[in-house]
Amino acid sequence: MSLAIREPLSLPEAPAGGPESALRHLRWWQVRNILRGLAHGSRLRISMILICSAIFWAGLFGLFLGGFEFIGMYVDLVNTIIEYLFSLFFLSLLVMLLFSNGIIVYTTLFHSREAAYLLTTPAPADRVFAYKFAEAIAFSSWAFFLLGSPLLVAYGLTVKAPASFYLVFIPFLLCFVMIPGSLGAVAAIVVANVFPHRQRAVLVTAVAAILVVGGRMGFRLWQTPHDPLTADWLGGVLNRLAFCQNPLLPSRWMSAGLLAAARGDFRQAGYELMYLSANAGLSYLVAAVLARDLYRRGYSRVQGGRSSRRRRGLGHLDGALHRAFFFLPRPIRLLILKDLRTFLRDPAQWSQFLIFFGLLAFYFLNIPRLGYAVQSPYWRNLVSFLNLSVTALILSTFTSRFIFPLLSLEGRNFWVLGLLPLRREEILWGKFVFSAGISLPATEALIVLSDLMLRISPWMIALHVGMIAVLCLGLSGISVGLGARLPNLRETDPSKIAAGFGGTLNLLVSLVFIFAIVTALALPCHLYYAGQERADTASFVLSHAGLRRWLTVAITGSLVVGLIGTVLPLRIGIRAFKRMEF
Template identity: 45%
Template sequence: MSLNPGTDSISTDYLDLIERLPTHEREGQLFWKLRLRESRSQLRHLFANSRMRTSLVISLSIFFWIGLFVLFYLGFDFVVGQVGLPGATYHAQTVKFVFTLFFMSLQIMLIFSSGIILYGGLYASQETNHLLTMPVRDSRLVLYRFQESLFFSSWGFFLLASPMMIAYGIVVAAPWYYYVYLPWLMISFAYIPCVIGAICCLLLISRVPHLRRIVVGIIALVVVAIAYSSIWHTLDINDADLLGAAWFKQTFRRFEFTRGEWLPSTWLSNGLLEAAREQTQDPGDLPWFESGKYLIVLLSNALFLHVILLWVGGRIYRPSYYALNSRQARETHVHMAWIDRLTEKLLFFLPRETQLLIIKDIRLFRRDPVQWSQFIIFFGLLMLYFANIDRFRQHRQDISVLAWVNIVSFLNLAVVGLILSTFTTRFIYPLISLEGRRFWILGRLPIERDSILWGKFLFAACGSWLPCAGLVLASDVMLRVSMQVIIIHQFICLLLCIGLSGMAVGLGAIMPDFREQSPSKIAAGFGGTLNLVLSAIYILLTVLLTALPCHFYFMANESRLQTQMVPPANLQLWLSLGLVGVVILAAVVTIVPLKYGLRAFRKLEV
């Protein structure tokens, strides 16, 4: 029986082509060379065309790191002064409780962040679409995108954890090998939750490509429910005073699940504690050796999960990609959704084109599970916390409790502002950059460019004010603060929303990035980092300008103290000046970025 010569030649050519494909090692070297060339090109472009901008971002990041280091140093110095140096009875228990709770929280955030960023890199990237047409192994492509998600999701972890760990080492006078182990412990720890998030992302898209929004929403609600249970049991205290010795003992016992021996956060905490303590006179006591054991555990689990990621990616990535992008198109509806009709009625005072632009942004928000799932998780957790915060009062009205309530109310306001700054940086700042790829469509419409930018600003300001004002109001109601404080908090919340929105929209128009298609990478770039740092500074200044005069003014009224050093009239003047200063500051951070953003947006050529 003879073979078809044409078929035989095709099979031979195919086998020859397979043999000429690069090996796994060579393929990895090519991707690393590609990444290095892209990085050098971007750095060369930044230092050549944006030298001042780059220097400003680096300087602000260093300033932020130093500020965190000082805060952690003072905190650990206080803790060590109370529980003693490493080797004392309560030092290991106290510091381990802080470490495990801190790293457990960051571990969960890394899982979500890595999965979300990997989703954008693998399933919503034009570069990935191009690479899928090339003779590239699926596992190598997944690893290439995972390395990017690892970098962009873990830089915040290193920014927060490094000053904390260095400050602890200096306070307890840790030996030299503590600082040698530190970077390797942190890198191996960050790798584990990032791989878990990547694997969960691949499995989720593979199994439920058509129901991914519902599944993401269910996961977000489960996280909120678990956090609600933890907060409720932590604050459910009947016989113990809040922040007292019995409260700390109960809290220590209730968060015992964060110290499970199977958790990577526990391995990291134990490794750091072992490396930080001095060697005793016992010849068998080798702290560096014990810390090395935990490092080996972290590295081995990271490498094991790395192999699993390559295996899962090689088997299910391409089928999941095709299943996700080959969904049957749903029938289009000509009528507007109820939320769009409600938005149109609420914005009746705006021009018609601005209304349509805002409605478009609202539709994009609710159709993107990445955005509303993170919104539910963070704001849901804050609402659960505020719903139980009335326990700070303990049904007492003495001046010490009132002082604590006043301080906590402003701290809650600052927390709401800081979380809002992360959302404006992550979702509002990239809007102009993402709009630029479709700018030719908007350019053909009878819409002025200024209307586009004003639409983004109004969408961000109004959309952020409603949930933030509700959270702050819930906090004030549960704390039972006075009506004057509630009005001041609502006024500050409005100024924060306007200022953060103006800053994000203005800087996004001044420093657009039309080459990048992932909003998470745009937010993690130099412009997004600058926006985040400036937003944090603006929030801190705003809260400080009002918190200090409010605190002394209302405490003086509550205690009926007529001091000669600071009369009540001077305190009222101080409060008024603080409010005026906040208004001026909000006007500056809103008008200046928007002014230069409008100027840059008018000259934009895409």
């Protein structure tokens, strides 16, 4: 019997040329291997990724299209108001992209194993920077394209823009995203060289500055004269938002060029695009020059000279956590404390949590000034459920981004957890309590604040508080359970774990769960208040007694769905976690 001997695996030959060619060749082979892995992998995985992306894009497109059609009934969609809105929208994205890109580029350049290896090769520092920068910018900005493309397509269809508009906005998006990416890289290199061991202080200062500026803007809008939602009030708001029309801001070039392209004025659009692309190229050139001169020095400063100063200030937090979870065994409390300390020591996590929930709280505080609190009960009920839905959606992104990867990140260090006197299922319950313990107080406070600003009745506030509790527990159970069932033990970056198949599926299941809970309780309330608002024209009027009956059924069904959504994923995760070999 003869044995067939396979040919030895042949590796690709290194290309002839300098380090630049080698790095381009490496990137090409990485992309090629990823595509091959997707092509030969599970068809279910690829289908789920495509279906989830298509559903998300279509949902955003429908939302933007409906919004533009609604606004178009009152104002001209090519006038100054839309230009202000576009400028403000892209200015907000500019700030968020600058912040997120700075964090991701810093992690990619100074805490990446691949970067550590590449810096030992003869490749120049600026080439290594270009290689890692391309990876960071692609990873950190894909959500911008996913958010911006349905917005612009919906706007183009609403104003009946020419067909070439849909091709022109793509280079606009590409050039725009390069500016905050390059500026974030500049900030990362400067921080590494000037404050190599004070990243947390720098990040706290940046977050505080953003909140102060946002609070100042909100206070100015709060002081806008005249009655809300009137023509004089709108003029005052536009005057106070005139800063977003500054000709030196990239968001101004972006909005002016896109609106010109939508009108068919491609001469003006081309001028704005050239202006935007020239500044994008200049921003990257500044970042590359800084990387050439300071990248290696900054990397050495970040990696060396660790401070031996003992960290203090968490003793009170430890005591408060042990008192709050007194009913849990001490090993589980220690595990929760470990996760909490890891969360607080990672600025990339708590900074995003603080910014999103801080902006949401800022909006809720401004509800009386927007005039919602003096509207009819129908509109106040509608706005209250919309606010609750937005809070739940932000919570689902938080659990998918930070809670789902927890078990995957424990994979390589599981032997440490194995030394604790804990069963594996207790580890999962510890993750669940950690997630619920962080999300529940924050979301409950936001919902109560929103309802108080809207002057909602006490029984509706109690209903919303119960809903958000069910949502918090369910989303935590889904993220922890699916995180144990679909772990990625080879990846050390939580962002990439959350962006993979398991994270995408987790987000989709979370969205379905939110839709089921919110719809079940919002629908009878909406029908009741709609009938009270338009009793003579409403096709279906729900009486107060009927509302109580429907709410009783809806609350019972929501509790059952919430219990299933919490316990079932945890049981699936526990069963898979017990069989898992590390």
